[in-house]
Amino acid sequence: MTLLAAIWAVDGAAQPLPWDVAASPAVLARLPPDVQVLERSSHCSGGCRYDRDGRGPELPADNPQSDRSLYRGDGNEQIVFDERGPGAVTRIWMTSGFGVSSCLDPAIRVRFYVDGAVAPTLDLPLPQLFDGSTAPFVPALVRDRSGSSGGFVSYVPIAYARSLRIALSDVTGTFNPCTGNGEHLLWYQFTHQRLAPDAAVTGFSPQAHFGALANWFAAQGGDPWNAGLPLPTTTVHVAPAGGVVLAARSGSGWLRGLRLELPRTEWKHLRLQIAIDGEEAVDLPLERFFATAADAAVPARAPLLGEDAGGWLYSWLPMPYRESLQVRLRGSPSQVATVAVNAALVIDAAAVPADAGQFFAASAEGCGNDQVSLLQRRGAGRVVGLSAQFRSAAGPTLGYLEGDERIHLDGATAPQWYGTGLEDFFNGGFYFDQGAFATPWAGATRLDADGTQATHVWRWMATDGPSWQNAIDWRHESGFAPDLPAPMCHASVVYGYARAQPALVPYLRVAAVDAAHELPPDSRCGTVVGLYPDEPPTAHATDDCRYAAGSSYLRLRPQASALPLRLRRIVHADAPSAPADILLDGVVVGHLSYLPATPRRAWAEQDAVLAITATAAEYRLQIRPRFDAPGGATGFGVARWELWGGWVDRIFADGLQMP
Numbered sequence: 001m002t003l004l005a006a007i008w009a010v011d012g013a014a015q016p017l018p019w020d021v022a023a024s025p026a027v028l029a030r031l032p033p034d035v036q037v038l039e040r041s042s043h044c045s046g047g048c049r050y051d052r053d054g055r056g057p058e059l060p061a062d063n064p065q066s067d068r069s070l071y072r073g074d075g076n077e078q079i080v081f082d083e084r085g086p087g088a089v090t091r092i093w094m095t096s097g098f099g100v101s102s103c104l105d106p107a108i109r110v111r112f113y114v115d116g117a118v119a120p121t122l123d124l125p126l127p128q129l130f131d132g133s134t135a136p137f138v139p140a141l142v143r144d145r146s147g148s149s150g151g152f153v154s155y156v157p158i159a160y161a162r163s164l165r166i167a168l169s170d171v172t173g174t175f176n177p178c179t180g181n182g183e184h185l186l187w188y189q190f191t192h193q194r195l196a197p198d199a200a201v202t203g204f205s206p207q208a209h210f211g212a213l214a215n216w217f218a219a220q221g222g223d224p225w226n227a228g229l230p231l232p233t234t235t236v237h238v239a240p241a242g243g244v245v246l247a248a249r250s251g252s253g254w255l256r257g258l259r260l261e262l263p264r265t266e267w268k269h270l271r272l273q274i275a276i277d278g279e280e281a282v283d284l285p286l287e288r289f290f291a292t293a294a295d296a297a298v299p300a301r302a303p304l305l306g307e308d309a310g311g312w313l314y315s316w317l318p319m320p321y322r323e324s325l326q327v328r329l330r331g332s333p334s335q336v337a338t339v340a341v342n343a344a345l346v347i348d349a350a351a352v353p354a355d356a357g358q359f360f361a362a363s364a365e366g367c368g369n370d371q372v373s374l375l376q377r378r379g380a381g382r383v384v385g386l387s388a389q390f391r392s393a394a395g396p397t398l399g400y401l402e403g404d405e406r407i408h409l410d411g412a413t414a415p416q417w418y419g420t421g422l423e424d425f426f427n428g429g430f431y432f433d434q435g436a437f438a439t440p441w442a443g444a445t446r447l448d449a450d451g452t453q454a455t456h457v458w459r460w461m462a463t464d465g466p467s468w469q470n471a472i473d474w475r476h477e478s479g480f481a482p483d484l485p486a487p488m489c490h491a492s493v494v495y496g497y498a499r500a501q502p503a504l505v506p507y508l509r510v511a512a513v514d515a516a517h518e519l520p521p522d523s524r525c526g527t528v529v530g531l532y533p534d535e536p537p538t539a540h541a542t543d544d545c546r547y548a549a550g551s552s553y554l555r556l557r558p559q560a561s562a563l564p565l566r567l568r569r570i571v572h573a574d575a576p577s578a579p580a581d582i583l584l585d586g587v588v589v590g591h592l593s594y595l596p597a598t599p600r601r602a603w604a605e606q607d608a609v610l611a612i613t614a615t616a617a618e619y620r621l622q623i624r625p626r627f628d629a630p631g632g633a634t635g636f637g638v639a640r641w642e643l644w645g646g647w648v649d650r651i652f653a654d655g656l657q658m659p
Helices: 003-007 211-218
Strands: 036-041 078-084 087-096 109-116 122-125 153-156 158-160 164-166 185-193 233-238 245-251 251-261 272-276 277-285 305-309 313-315 319-321 324-330 339-349 358-368 369-380 381-390 404-408 441-446 455-460 472-478 480-481 487-501 505-512 526-529 539-547 551-555 567-572 580-584 587-592 605-608 617-626 636-638 640-645
Touching: 078 185, 078 245, 087 164, 109 158, 158 164, 233 245, 233 324, 245 251, 251 324, 272 319, 272 358, 319 324, 319 358, 324 339, 369 381, 369 487, 381 472, 404 539, 505 551, 551 640, 567 636, 580 605, 587 605, 617 636
Parallel strands: 277 358
Antiparallel strands: 036 185, 078 164, 087 153, 087 158, 087 185, 109 122, 109 164, 233 339, 245 324, 251 313, 251 319, 251 339, 272 277, 272 324, 305 313, 358 487, 369 472, 381 455, 381 487, 404 472, 441 455, 505 640, 526 539, 539 636, 551 617, 567 605, 567 640, 580 587, 580 617
8 A cells, every 4th residue: 555545544534734744645635624824024014114113223203113022921021923723833033133143142032821821831042943962852853053054943833722822022232242242133934833722732832843844854855745656767869849759658656756867968958747637737947847957056855846965856746636647747949869768757546535626836027116926816725835036127236136025815915925025935034135045945046146147045834834715816016115116127936736616615704884794892893994004005994892891793695505605804003902712502613713903004804713513594703802811902993804614516616706
């Protein structure tokens, strides 16, 4: 029995958690509809150019909200992450400095409070999170700025069953030995997976071992799952403008691996073409698909894809097919002569599970004055990687590296991912000031020294890529800030898994002031006008209600429904909102986390995955705020509720949208 067959042998058996990619190749391809992958960062919610925590030499008016924490905790701790329900933080990235990257002040302590713990589950100096000196943050799972070109990064999963708070000790006004002054400037990103409330998760422990994940990340050319599948090698000859079929299969199975050896000078001429179930999944020059050009300063070398130490191009991206598979190499008219290629493919006949998506490698090219588009899709899917080239479109400048990723998921107006800079997304810092690099997770194969060339970068997101259940709109900002653009051009490839039919669709909306929404007696309601944190900002005006005691109740009557269900809250966040539990028949079925105030761009959206196990004609939900929770929020606000759920053919097959 193959490894995949063993994982999926028992129908309905408990599946690995979505960040446990070392368990099986199938984990990458699965599209569970009750998982969200989100990002919490230090970006400026008001649209300013300073995407970091801390006051620098800028004028206060240019950075009016320099404290980017959610709230202050005991001992004046900065709470930078606070999430309720089961899930895991699967990536932590940080950088510090001014103009160039610096060390992290060892006086800053990072504290993890797992599952409601009063005392920290882990408390250590911030640099030890990334320097490999402290288990389980071992070298195989972390890098400091010397290894990640200006960035500090950890891929140790910080899992939690009920809640997680991450705090940084307050060092305001103290001397910083890393910079030689009193400034403590810190950029950060926390990528986290949010699961349904009934998901079984074991909370993080400092005594935990992540040997399987570390071994998986350590693979650099061989099968990261060590499945022991046959790897026969053959030699084919590709003529100019000609084509050779490497594999053709009917029925179902998996393309589990692909290895190619040919002269480096031909990587730009030959194209890889993969058709899955009769649809084009890949049609790219080899140097673009494998994320490394012949003249790369440092080759891409990650568990899933790259160039190995022997010069072979390799891909271990699992590609399921249900009806047919064809893998071809296509020659180019620009070839001088026929090219000999050594090729090895790994095919696994294991069954394809129902929730596996179809692999895609979507290319995009273009230029933009203020932003460029990397991926726009409807349906359901997940991203597992990105390789790209970026360059200035307005003369010599490196300002294009300042732009933030902005990812809108499932019809949200506000980005659920809002980053802090292009090099930050690729785990670097300060324009990759430590040079070209490659880690198991990200790298820069070529750098632009003066704004006249291009930056070649890649990142794999096996445990931390965005997922969508209805739609994704992924854009990247061009420049320092929305009002300080630096036009740029890009050529990118997004790798992922998808299906055309959405997993979730909008059923109905209920306004805060509505007969279907019962508010507590002391609620205050009124029309408010504000902006969303998208770019350019969307203006919105509607009634918003706020209360400071009791619960509200929602009566939801969709025409029909299917599992899973998700509840979205739209709220004017001019003041903090307390976290809340969502109950059905007295049982907690969902959570809403603490929501900070963002007065300059106050409209916010917040989703809750619901652990409802049976459909009904009516759902009466209790929204019970936790006014006693950390954060000190004295109120809970809402302007509108939206109920989303599984696809229902008789309602949505004709394209009907929520009223």
